[in-house]
Amino acid sequence: MVPVPPALLDFIREGSKFLLAGHKDPDGDCVGSQLALASVLRRMGKEVIPCSAGPFTRTEIKPYASAFIAKPGDTEREGARVIIFDCDSQERTGDLGPFLEGLPTAIVDHHATGKAGDDGSDSPIYLNPEAPATAVLVLELIEALGFSPTVEEAELLFFGLCTDTGFFRHVDERGAETFRYAARLISAGANPKKAYYDIHGGKNLDSRILVGRILSKAQSYYGGKLLLATEALEDTRRYGLEGRDSDSLYQLLQTVAGAEAIVIIRQENPENCTIGFRSRNLVDVAAIAQKFGGGGHKNAAGLSLAGTIEETKSKIIEEFRDIFNENQ
Structure with a gap:
């Protein structure tokens, strides 16, 4: 120490x-x-x-x-x-x-x-x-x-x-x-x-439904090495911020065979998204977050970025291209 x-x-x-x-x-x-x-x-x-x-x-x-x-x-x-x-x-x-x-x-x-x-x-x-x-x-x-x-x-x-x-x-x-x-x-x-x-306790039922909504939108990229899910503004408004449970989402997605990195993009307001990253061992997600002004740890990082989910999504996916191509 x-x-x-x-x-x-x-x-x-x-x-x-x-x-x-x-x-x-x-x-x-x-x-x-x-x-x-x-x-x-x-x-x-x-x-x-x-x-x-x-x-x-x-x-x-x-x-x-x-x-x-x-x-x-x-x-x-x-x-x-x-x-x-x-x-x-x-x-x-x-x-x-x-x-x-x-x-x-x-x-x-x-x-x-x-x-x-x-x-x-x-x-x-x-x-x-x-x-x-x-x-x-x-x-x-x-x-x-x-x-x-x-x-x-x-x-x-x-x-x-x-x-x-x-x-x-x-x-x-x-x-x-x-x-x-x-x-x-x-x-x-x-x-x-x-x-x-x-x-981990004290969650309300709407928060559990919101987790299901986000999971239902998860998509796989680079042969399953990257999993990306999104939380639309309308879902946040319908089910609320209370009890939002990122940790459960990451835990569930990290159990998918072959997944090396997890990304969750949330439309926090019409002009801005927050992006959370998790990885196992292969990917340094802090280095990716840092490129956009964020930060964190090798296996857990985050950032805030102007734009919509669709605008943000393509930028984030592209950042993983070289990483996964190098490790094929």
Whole structure:
């Protein structure tokens, strides 16, 4: 594990007020990391304001929405330092970004596509692409500050770890350290049964119907190596955003024999699509997402792109052509 940079520890110890920011469209790793460190900083006597542009549409993170503000004002900004989680820049925080400009900033991230530090700034950066989740970096940070996680903090970090590992189904033969982190958090009070239900339970019937609608539109390309499904705006409007369950979709499509990469394109509004990628071992989907301004991990990535499903679809399919031709 990459050690916690001393500059980050100094950044925290010397500050008295912090805006804790995460990427737009947050997931459990982002939210859990922000709130766990927020709790520790408050134990240190710091003033803490968790921030997020949202949206909090995922069932598992909706209960945490009230803990965040979307647009810190002058009062919140005055004298504040910023820590950005689970992404590499203010830009990735979406509409929150302009409110963070000009403030001293540190970054805690585990994405291989991260470009933190490329601008030559001397901001404290805790980056480890080998870490299974930002949550484990926060655990290391908490302990480096001289604390042990409380039960609530352990549950938040375990929630984040489970989110980014697909409840450990993405862990391969190199993942012993991931389970050591899990054991540390369980020893501190995290409940795996509760975490599983928090992530996978609580769905409504319409969300299950929406999964079926999207699956019914799945198409196969490059001899079955690429599977692509779409979510039309009319389906979203009919069945709603509540309980939208991308993880179940990816799980189901990844069980198809021969599939190496999965793409789901959603028409979020008439002008814009969001695109999610998953892969097994062959394809680095983060590299593809990065070409369009997105990012993520080798086997899980995403982006937002202007256009309709049909306009976007052809661009994405073409990006896989050389990859699969090279591996025939």
